[in-house]
Amino acid sequence: MTGVVEFVGEPFAALAWMAGPEPDPEAVRAPVTTDAAELARQLRMSVMDAHISALRAQTAMQRLMIRQPGAAPAAGRPQGPAEEGSFKPLARTTVTRLDRTHLDRLAQGDIAGVFGPAYEQDGANPDIRIGEPVLDHVELGRAGLVATSTTADLAAAAAQALRVFAMYLGLHLCLADSMFVEQSCRAEGTASGPLRLTLGTADLVPRPWLRADIECPTGTVRGLTLAVHEKPGVAIGPLQGGVVPAWLGRKGALLSEFHLAHLARGDQGIAFGPEFAHYTGRKATRLPTGGLLLVDRVISIDGKRGQLDTATYETEYDSPADSWYYADTANDSMPNFVYMETSLQAALLIGYYLGPTLSAPEATMSLRNLGGTATVLREVDLRDKTIRQKSKLVSTTILPGSSLQNFEYTLYTDGKPFYQGETLFGYFSDQALANQTGLDAGKSVPTWLEENDPATRRLGMTVPRGKLDLLDYVDVVDGGGEYGKGYLHSVRRIDPHDWFFARHFHLDPVIPGSLGVESVIQALQQWLLDTEPGLTDAGFVVPVGDPFTWKYRGQFLPTDGTSTMEAHIKEVRRAPGRVRVIADASLWKPGLRIYELTDIAVELRERGAQPW
Template identity: 60%
Template sequence: MTVLEFDGVAFDPLNAPQQTGAAQEQTDSAREQASSTLAPAAAAIENARPAGGIDPIAQIRAGVVAAHRSALSAQTALQRELWRRALRPAVTDAQPVHSAPEGAFKPLARTGRARLDRESLVQLANGAVSTVFGPAYLPDGVEAVARLAGTTPLVLTEVTGLELYGGAGKGRVTARFEGDARTAALQAAEVYALYTGMPLCLSGSLLTGGASESALGTISGTVELVVDSADLVPRPHVHATAFFGEGTEPIRVAVTVAEPQGADVGPGHAVAGLLLNEFHMAHLARGDQAIAMGPEFAPYTGVRATRLPTGGLLLVDRVRDFDGARGNLETASYTTEYDSPADSWYYADTANDSMPHFVYMETSLQAALLMGYYAGPTLTQPGTTLSLRNLGGTATVLRQVDLRDATIEQSSRLLSTTILPGSSLQTFDYTLSVDGEPFYRGETMFGYFSDQALGNQTGLDAGRYVPSWLAEHPEARPRVIDVAARRADQAARACSRRKLALIDRVEVVDEGGKYRAGYLHSLRAIDPADWFFARHFHLDPVIPGSLGVESVIHAVQEWMLDAGFADGMADPVFRIPRDIPFSWRYRGQFLPTDGSVELEAHIKSVHRGPRGATVVVDGSLWKPGLRIYELIDLAVEIADRKALP
């Protein structure tokens, strides 16, 4: 097992002037070693220092710290406006029929049934949901009580259409009925709640609801229910509009899944045998932290605090087991699960329907941070606002596997926790498996930082400005790959689209870069309304580090296509190569107010084989004036799907 260190020295997030004991000895030793190693450079800097004793490095560092603090203040002021905008309907490209829009409600169970006859509706009214929709609707630990028409006479006679992402993009039910129109609207919404498996996250729950007034009364005909919203917060619910034909007023309807009165729905109680499920994940992402994590976390509700991402970036569903205990911050192991349906938005937004690298990273890192947070490191510093940030790690693909419609099992271990003034650090290792067979393994470090600690960040280079290779070589004459134009060409192969359109152009210097094998550069403006800020994190928006990695991958993919690596392939696909360890370091974050993301990739090696080619790069990403991400041995493979075993 590799032990991850924080840049090899004791971490002092607040630049505290005093240290004592072992920590002081470790720091002194590190300083002595650094001093001897960097002595020539220090002498050169000293000789270059202007008269008057003004240290240019100190000036730069002070400027960087001031800029960080200013950005954090602007970020805080922007948070509420970002979330206000996020509530508006977004204008996006049309999604393929087979894919879920990013942020769409993810059902807790799935069925192939799209029509229901009268007999099936009677079975739903008798509570036999799993008989109608299948065994996935009666998992272990769930007491099935919810049923159709539990408070009204059954008036639906047939359901002619069930669509998960139909209508307004959030679901549709079409049914025939004989009886009261308001009752028909309510029961159509109840069918949708059962169809999406909402009662499965609260054992013993019932359906409750109501509909707006209507003059239609008792009639027979067809009702079309268009789902306006479906969510698990504050309780699982469906809000919809029912239409009865031209010239009639629509009926507004709401159905809620309610636990038995007085029932505990906190960790370990909502469903027998699970510590946390989809209901808790939704609350941790953007709801009541006391429900998600337990009453100790109640002070974090409604304020900036550690959270999971939300929407299409929430990539962990359940915590199956946990052998640790709250307050034990040294060791723990646990198993979580994530279901990856084939219609997930990220499959549709890649060129070849494969799982993008950022999902590998996010599903493993979210599982780690979830349980590290559950152990309670932030509870040791009450009253302090702490923001979570990933600091780095390593990961390796062990085998290549099709993950569409797979349940990914995440086995993680908390290795250590270090509590420091204004921050704390945690290290983990993790393994992802499908059907008991590992396919991805890695280690990572997370930090919880106060605003002051975040304000003191000085990037990867101690506050020094380190320019890109292109800026250091003004004589280079790059050629440009117009990614945006390629993406707009329906006949062209594009590596990403819609939500994963992370770059618009790539500058290429053939035989450039530090390895003289090729160099890639891209610059993208940050829009504070970019979709991922509303997802990562609630009240603490930053660009996910994994999407920074993904943007470098996209630059490499576009270069590979431009260089002809796909020529002659019947069905080229991009994959993550196996057995090539990849590592990353993050020493800062991209805020909505930062203006731009700059990236570069140095082609390190190119290997061609009988089935395709593999390219390995080293990369960096900058916010204006500061290099904050470093990527080592990031690998991309292109292969002909028809030639794969």
């Protein structure tokens, strides 16, 4: 016997609710009846409700991923790049879906048991808990989360969602004994159906905090804010003399991301100890901020404050695969400027920590890199790697109105060195900075192009992109330059609103020297693409084995108007599937040559080509 059930009414369109108002379940349901047609209709409506609920949850997660480019999707799906300046989680996990068992463990404070050992604090922060679970089936991404609620109390569900997301970001890792502090916020409606949390802002200054919007089909909470705050009497930073308490919250580190964020743009007393508190809010030595802050933690220090002759120390930087610079570089891996910035930032911060400026605490002193030499030791893909740097302060020289510090450093990943160098930093008063004379004793030295006035041709620009769009154009003189092998020239307009001025440095904006170097690298890359069309399936790598030397004797300010670059092709080396170009280069601010780069190299290689 065969039976057929017919549906009475309009055909079911599962996506129709997205185009118009959501149907009111109470308005479409009829009283219980024994009539076969009515029973069929009720069955149809029940099936539709189930489809709508499932589709709404799925669509909420998709919108969450689309809303913020690069938001981390569920495990196993591809992930796009984070935006420059977006909040960088303090820990990373592959766990992106939580069930009731996970939430029960978070209610007990077992964060590492849920998300993994990167979240471990060895029993610290016993009060960082989510409370009795009122959520279920949580799906996490970089931009927020989607969950279902087991309560109609929207305020309670929203508060718990924010706590879960704070744990996911690792905000508890900043402090050793802390508690959640929530800002009361009005909830409109009730919790029903999928609940979506969309991250608005997260930060570590003045204390770790985040703000988010929470919405579901029957209610919203706007601007809900949660902070992680230490309990009364708990130490959160170094003490007088730079003494670091045994435990500040970050396992395996003396100073964490929290302290370095304060050094960059917050309370320097929290970052380095009470002797530095008076620098807060003033022009002073700082780390960069946002996407240019490229050191995360201080692991160890062998040195004492006030002893400036020598010290050794170790630092770490995590380089997630979704970091903005991987998307914006033409390199197959990390761009050269990150090699430079992470190594130089790690070197400078402990030199400053030891106190070279504390002998004249009221003086305004700015830190500037003066030069160095560095060598790439091996090719390595640094995506999702932790870079550990071992540095040594070699010497400090105190001069009237300034002081100089020399450093040596080696960078490691997976226990093996891949980059090493030495560098010189100087601390300068405002007067000393105003009287800089460049590389040529104050003389205005013309470019090679101005002296020779040859015919030029302009390259098509394909290399610069995103935040690393550092060139307006590149002109070429084939067979020109000091070595007769090619010459590159470019002038770039400096916009006072260029993104990097807000990052480098807080209250002391200058163009990072490493980005000046990167602009030369981009010009050489563009030249290689123009002159080596035979390499088809090819990408750029940071060349191994050739020491590169830079010298800075000035700074590019927001008011300088233009920067001028020239590069002289010095050598072109070829091997099967590879070509390397080496050049010398200079950069000018108006009327003054201030950067000199020697043996700067770029390499283009076919994928799979053997090393030199």
